[in-house]
Amino acid sequence: MTETALITGANKGIGYEIARQLADHGFTVLVGARDRERGETAVAKLRAGGADAQLVPLDVTDPDSVARAAATIEADFGALDVLVNNAAIAGPYEGDGKPSSTTLPTLRQVFETNVFGVVAVTNAMLPLLRRAPAARIVNVSSEVGSLTMTTDPDGPLWPMAAIPYPTSKTALNMITAQYAKELWDTPIRVNAVNPGYTATDLNGHSGFRTPAQGAEPIVAVLTAPAGGPSGQFTGFRWGAADGAEFGSLPW
Numbered sequence: 001m002t003e004t005a006l007i008t009g010a011n012k013g014i015g016y017e018i019a020r021q022l023a024d025h026g027f028t029v030l031v032g033a034r035d036r037e038r039g040e041t042a043v044a045k046l047r048a049g050g051a052d053a054q055l056v057p058l059d060v061t062d063p064d065s066v067a068r069a070a071a072t073i074e075a076d077f078g079a080l081d082v083l084v085n086n087a088a089i090a091g092p093y094e095g096d097g098k099p100s101s102t103t104l105p106t107l108r109q110v111f112e113t114n115v116f117g118v119v120a121v122t123n124a125m126l127p128l129l130r131r132a133p134a135a136r137i138v139n140v141s142s143e144v145g146s147l148t149m150t151t152d153p154d155g156p157l158w159p160m161a162a163i164p165y166p167t168s169k170t171a172l173n174m175i176t177a178q179y180a181k182e183l184w185d186t187p188i189r190v191n192a193v194n195p196g197y198t199a200t201d202l203n204g205h206s207g208f209r210t211p212a213q214g215a216e217p218i219v220a221v222l223t224a225p226a227g228g229p230s231g232q233f234t235g236f237r238w239g240a241a242d243g244a245e246f247g248s249l250p251w
């Protein structure tokens with residue numbers, strides 16, 4: 001039976017590539033997009049490449065939009081096999097970008113999307129995920145959310161000191177762990193996956209991985225045999241001491 005996958009923020013970047021690759025694996029992909037036109041353009045492109053794709057208008061910061069998205073998926077499919085919480089923002093760059101330059105409105109704005117949006121969407125979709133035989137949730141996280149990596153003076157993240165985006169991903173990691181625990185005795189697997197530093201609009205295209213490469217570890221988790229691990233943080237391992245590019249990341 002064809003599985004359905006909702007990807008938030010799938011109109012561009014890594015989210016678009018997740019949708020494209022999942023469609024290649026035979027999924028019906030529900031393209032979450034906050035802007036209808038950008039979403040329709042992405043859906044048309046995916047369909048032109050052979051994907052079974054459908055637009056789901058979805059602004060993760062808007063409770064009405066989240067509720068409407070869940071109602072649409074319920075009406076059209078009755079259940080949901082995969083949720084990818086991918087939508088995120090970096091927030092405006094303020095001053096020198098350091099913790100001491102951070103303003104609360106920016107911090108709130110980033111958390112609205114990257115943290116509160118994830119909880120809102122996950123809770124709205126959970127009734128549909130529970131109806132699927134073996135649902136999976138992937139929260140698209142980042143190595144910059146890893147307390148262990150960010151405090152390693154010999155690691156690649158040592159030169160970086162910022163609050164909004166990194167702390168939003170640390171919170172996302174904890175949210176992943178908490179959902180995994182709640183859903184431990186169900187078939188639903190909940191994991192955080194790091195695409196690695198990827199050239200997208202989020203970072204002014206400064207990343208060294210392509211969006212297709214960034215999507216790969218996420219799609220690998222979602223297409224793994226049912227009954228896999230839950231509550232894990234895996235993906236691309238930047239500067240890993242053992243040289244292994246993919247695997248577990250430290251929290």
Ligand SMILES: NC(=O)c1ccc[n+]([C@@H]2O[C@H](COP(=O)([O-])OP(=O)(O)OC[C@H]3O[C@@H](n4cnc5c(N)ncnc54)[C@H](OP(=O)(O)O)[C@@H]3O)[C@@H](O)[C@H]2O)c1
Pocket residue numbers: 008009010011012013014015032033034035038058059060061085086087088089113117140141142143194195196197198199200201202203207
């Ligand atoms: N790029 C990296 O190096 C990197 C590294 C680690 C993790 N990640 C994570 O990977 C994920 C995808 O990021 P990306 O690099 O592909 O960024 P991107 O190209 O900027 O794409 C972000 C997507 O999220 C959407 N979005 C933002 N706010 C939204 C909202 N309120 N509701 C719904 N959609 C919203 C954007 O829609 P619009 O087009 O309408 O703005 C866009 O589709 C994020 O979770 C990011 O934190 C990225």
